Amino acid sequence: MNKHRLLSIAMAATFATPLFAQAVEISAEELATLKAQISALQTRLAEIEAQAELTTSSVAINSQALTEKQATVAPVKEKSKDGITVGGAVRTNYSHTSYSEGNKDRGGDFDFDIFRLNLRGEIGDVSLNGEIRFFDYMTAIKYAYVGYQFSENWQVNAGVTKVPFGNSPYNSNNYFFSANYYLGLEDDFDLGVVFKRNVAEHWQLDLGFFKNDELGGIDGYVDNRSDRYSYDIVGARTAGEGIYDEPGQALGEYNTFSGRYAYHFEQGELSTEVGVSVLSGGLHDGDSRAGDYDAWALHANSQYQNWHLQLQHSQYRYDIDNVEQVAVGAYSFYDTIAAEATSTTLNIAYDMAVNFGAVTGLQFYNNYGVVYDKSDATANTVMNVTGVSVAAGGLFTYFDWVHAKNQPFVGGSAVGDSGDYEQRLNINVGYYF
Template identity: 65%
Template sequence: MVKPTLLALSITAACPSIVYATDSLNRSEQQDLATQLQQLKLQVEALESRLTKKSEQEAEDNDQQDIAAAEAEKSAAEIAKDGIEVGGAVRTNFSHTSYDEGNKNRGGDFDFDLMRLDFRGTVGDVSLNAEIRFFDYMTVVKKAYVAYQLDELWQAQLGITQVPFGNWPYNSNNYFFSSNYYLGLEDDHDLGLLFKRQLSDQWQLDIGFFKNDELGGIDGYVSDKTDRYSYDIVGARGAAEDIYGEPIQALAETNTLVSRFGYHLTQGQLTTELGFSVLSGKLHDGVRNAGDYQAYALHLNSRYQRWQLQLQHSQYQYDVDGIERIAVGAYGFYDSIAAEAKSATVNLAYDLPVQWGPVTDVQFYNNYSLVYDKSDQSRTTLMNVTGFSLAAGSLFTYVDYVHARNQPFVGGSMAGDSVEEEQRFNINIGYYF
């Protein structure tokens, strides 16, 4: 393509010789030559105009191609962000206990704990988070919910999601949680709708409505009500019933409202969350409302440099006529708790970053739990866990020494009346992928 400016310069350079030649022509010939020059000038201007329009069109086409390419790259990036990632873990467990003579004689037992699969990711504007766990004796869904970011502060979650109650996300550091977990007041997951206000202006708020537990409540179509990850009420317990037996009268929670408020303070290297949690719901026997239940907690979670301190006071009440004991279920077992009780927890932890071969982080902790003022007049439950956790690449390990009385999985029950204190040394090794 000939550029318009070069064409104009060529014609202009030729003009002086043409003008000089006109000096030897008569007036008529000069007029004819002037007319021809004028026509040539018009033709040149028209040609320049066409060439200019063509150049502008080509530039516009190139711009459009650049925009299209950028949009294609953006779309490809967005598509690459979409999708579900699959992860999980395989865990094994060693235990040596004071309450199992066979275990002591064998020098402890080393067993398969679980295999789990995690699903998380985003499709469009909706994110997914789910976890399924496979044990030797059961398969359970711990969580499965979709989430949508309503705005920069609020997120909505729908499905089996964690009930916002107490120190978040855990009121413990060890493998066994605190005693609150066995009351259904720590790391509990139910089926409902949760609104989470993320931290802003020092405070955050969670508000949830849970229609029923993760197994569908009183009419959930499951073969065994104890095949679940979280502890939930499964029945009323008569005074003469076996505390480990299947309850005669089935019950389940329904229509529960939950609210958790946290206020954050920062003073130098000290950060603290002060919080209050409350929940209230109904109990159903399959035909009618049989009662209601409530719980509340005051909690503190404070960090200073590598130290962490957690404090929590909780109280709960199941209000069912003539009932002082409630049947609960999880991990393939029935157990019992008092219909009303209080609990207190004190947790202290220290994080130590290290470089010991593959080990990059060690956390030392001591977690103390106490459940007292039980309405069924059973003895106080206590549990103290001293231990540490190790992070080494894809391996994560808990090493715990547990000292407890009337504590599930440490030789007792929340409704037990033992005066004996039992011990358990436990190592849980997990490979996470």
Template identity: 50%
Template sequence: MNASTRACALALGIAAALAAPCAAASGTSGQGKTAKSDQQKKADMAARIEIMQKQIDMLQKQLDDMRAQQTASQQQSSDTRKKLDTLAKDNKKTKAKVAKVEKKQKNGITVGGAMRFQYSYEDYNKNNVHRTGDADFDIFRLNFRGRVDDIELQAEWRWFQYMSAVKYAWLGYDFSKNQQLQVGLTRIPFGNQPYNSHNYFFSSNYYLGLEDTYHMGVEYVYSGDPWNVQLAFFKNDGMGGIDGYVSNRSNSYSYNVVGVRSPGEGIYADPQHPAASINTAAARVAYTFKPNDDLKIELGASGLHGGLEGPSSSIGNYSAYALHMNADYKRLNVQAQASRYDYNVDGGADRLAVGAYAFYDTIAAKADSYTFNVKYHQPVQWGPVHGLDFYNDYSLITNKSGQLPSTFMNILGVGVSAGDLYTYFDFVTARNQPFIGGSMAGDGKVEHRFNINFGFYF
């Protein structure tokens, strides 16, 4: 019963008490009865007044109790509101602390890396055949990745027995969930990514500077669904360009143009006429189709254009274009790419010097490139082995300038995953292919190499 209801009940009680004497008086004055004396009437009246007073006192007490309960209820409600306000403030402070902790947890740079070794049997190397192959240390590398406030950092430093090299090093800023700006030594957006291959040796495009190649510049990346757009501008290669502060421009992970080959100059000779790329604009656009849950197809186009710089002036320009496809059907992956590159050098040179992995090589100034790769992933449970990647990657470089012979490379292999250990087993058949007994500018015979490269990744 609320306060207003109780007040009404009290008023009704008082009214009933006042009406009781009148009802009693009328009840004793019927016909045929003898009237009471005045003294008796006074006594009766006094008794009734006393009864009425007791009833009024009782009703007053009830009213006072109701008022006290109402006051207590109001006080309790006020205390409750104060407690709720305090809880709300505490909750707001707690959320702010949680957000601060989460932001702090996101900050920081993590360090990972890999250590790799390999065994190779090379039929083009008589001494290697005599020794039944050679085992070598491959690389030790460190990877740095993380975020400090709103800036992302990614970098990789590689150590070989014969050199050390920075593969990439860039800072990124996210404009939104799908948009990022990268500044530094970042990947040229060209062709299938991140790799146009599945094996340890990449595709032949890598040795032309058209796969997993990094230059110094700025790159915008939109990685939405279904579109992927990358736009970039590179001031020069990762070695600082024509006059970079490096002791040897061939100490590079990426294949860079480092000179123009004159007639009669050796394929592996130090370049007599230094050159370098400059002011390169690049774009890559891809669209992903998903007809069903099992099938995903990315179709894309890439292009780049830049200048060529000599020691004191511009000496020409270069460009490259590609159409590419990367499709996944359940555990099957298929890659295909057609490319064309063209170095237009003042004076019409047919060959260019490139540098990487601590040695110089030679490529045609112009050529067409085709690649076709297939991979199938098979999960297994063989002790620590949990996955097998069966693949065959094929590359063809043809229509070379200077009537240079074509290059082809076919790699049949399997990749074995065992915990943090990944091992490539590659059987390579190639002609005029670097690291398989030849050069992009050579005229050799078909060679073979069996290679096992195993690495621990941490």
């Protein structure tokens, strides 16, 4: 029995009870009139009930029809427009060091770091990514490549693109990267082609072939082979050369194959990627093949809630007859590394979201790395960086305390023999747009 019928009965009872109670006092004609009115009222209530049921049914039918119509119309995804966007950054740098008496006497130095431009976008399903960096002392292309997604799982990038090797995208959290960067084993870019594939939900495979380094190899048309962003071999160190000299015997890498294979898994709130990387290529002196080089690494990258942990163990080797040291170049600066060495890095970091004015995020970190078992028997290179990065609108700032020995840009060289540690307080402030 529905609520409308209950209403009709209740109303009829309400009217009927007092009327029948007074039946002895009214005439038969008046009683008949009242009964007729009650009957009419009940009939009207029945009509209202029927109308309500019809309206409810109609609304339900119309709602169902609307739902079915919406279900049959496929959502229309608006195709993104072709175009290239421009971004970039301006960065400045403050440093206070233990190894420069002049720097300490001045209370540190504040310098312009870089102005950079980034290009990114897509025209006709072919993407473009590029970055050019302007320093006071050089201009360098970090990367410049085109990409194409030619199947559901396969993507190809061609140009000055990243060599797939080690923890990705970086094996560090700080401004100075890890010790691997100065060996050419972190954030390295060369001229070639990279195929990327997500083999399955948990697997990733990157395969690369690089014809030569980003400056064209041994006979690239450049004035200074050290005017580059990432570290590469530029020559062999011969007797009598200084560790910062331009090499007398020029060398360049060519025909390098690189592969990175990683597996990702999750256990509750713990997310981990483990992988292996290898690379192998040739060295050329301009006339003929002068040697070979290769490297491999085991790496792991984990996150638990706001905590991050990175591990990497790497080995590299430049196989050149009678050569124990090779010259490398970057940032318009020549340096020297052992022809063969091993490195191990360990990084820990913690993310913190904050709401302090414009500051929205902090990351605290400690990055440790050591390069050892060097073929030239020089002392270990050690670098530990403790710091915090701060995100505030378009500003991103690194506050780093570096404690290192035999480390480039921290008062030493990768082939130094110092037993003393040097320190560097470094603050790098960048505005990104």
